[in-house]
Amino acid sequence: MNAPTLARAIRAVMLTPEPQDKVMAARDVVRRWRGGELAMVFDVAMPDYPARPDKPELLPPSAMPKRGRGSAHGRLALLHALAHIEFVAIDLALDAAGRFGAEMGRQFVDDWLSVAADEAMHFALISRRLRTLGSFYGAMPAHDGLWDAARETAHDVAARLAVVPMVLEARALDVTPATVERFLAGGDDRSARILQRIVDDEIRHVRFGTTHFTAVCQTRGESPADLWKTLVRQHFRGVVKPPFNDSARRSAGLSREMMAGVACQ
Incomplete structure (x- = not known):
């Protein structure tokens, strides 16, 4: 069988x-x-949209209620x-x-x-x-903004890698350390430890993205930095903005030099 x-x-x-x-x-x-x-064996197509539970209610990003900081x-x-x-x-x-x-x-x-x-x-x-x-x-x-990125890049593995791990997941490397500090300041050490575990794993995920993106660029005869910038401009609905967690990004294969020309200062 x-x-x-x-x-x-x-x-x-x-x-x-x-x-x-x-x-x-x-x-x-x-x-x-x-x-x-x-x-x-890849004998069936992936769904355009994955199944979702009845809850949570999915709203446009602009309609999301504000979270009270602290x-x-x-x-x-x-x-x-x-x-x-x-x-x-x-x-x-x-x-x-x-x-x-x-x-x-x-x-x-x-x-x-x-x-x-x-x-x-x-x-x-x-x-x-x-x-x-x-x-x-x-x-x-x-x-459901994350899945918008999947739909936008469904046609091209380079675009998918450029946007999902190398922009969206990389952003978690930038913002999560401050979030960990916020939970520690609020006395929630357990949540802070969970988030630290997640950001440690995300470094590896972003590294997978940069490694495979570089391999695709080599196959296509493209400069990784130039193609990444082009694809981000074409397919990312937003801005790449500081602050950047430079040490975590370097560990994941994303340099400050690669951000030049894409990041909104």
């Missing part, structure tokens, strides 16, 4: 709406892939927003593996399935923390 295909397994996870079910299904796909139970409710709202980012990131990583794996090869698939497993773990940690604090994922509205 032929092994199930990786593409079908990934697609099934992306079409799983309930958060806990998606977390468990993502982990199972990664386990089965690593155990040799899934054939590296208050207990503000920190709770921030945790909820981060939980949503990690939930969407599960599908972003799976989509990268399923959409571009045939073109990019096994190491690319290994790396992005590893990212999917990390994102599932991150979501589970924050979701559990929300429940401990008397809330839950879905209790507040969220926005």
Whole structure:
């Protein structure tokens, strides 16, 4: 009997709406892939849009309620927003593996399935923390801007890598240290430790992005810095602005020189 295909397994996870079910299904796909139970066959297309639970309500970014900075409710709202980012990131990583794996090869698939497993773990940690604090994922509205980036870059692996890990995930390297300090100042050491764990993992995720982006550029005979800047201008709906966590970005393969010409000073 032929092994199930990786593409079908990934697609099934992306079409799983309930958060806990998606977390468990993502982990199972990664386990089965690593155990040799899934054939590296890309015989079905990835969905244009992954399944989502009934809650949270998804609003345009401009319609999101303001979070009170420094208050207990503000920190709770921030945790909820981060939980949503990690939930969407599960599908972003799976989509990268399923959409571009045939073109990019096994190491690319290994790396992005590893990212999917990390994102599932991150979501589970924050979701559990929300429940401990008397809330839950879905209790507040969220926005779906992250998946806009996936749709915008679905046609080109270079564009996907340029925007998702090298801009959106890299931004987490910049802002999370200050967020960790905010939770520590509010006496929430447990949440701060979770966020520190996440940012440490994100360095590796961004490094995957820069490594595979550089490989694509070499294949295409392009300058990585020049192509990255071009693709960010074309496909990123926003501005890349300081402050930058230069040490974390360097660890992930993103230099200050690469930001020149893209960053809004």
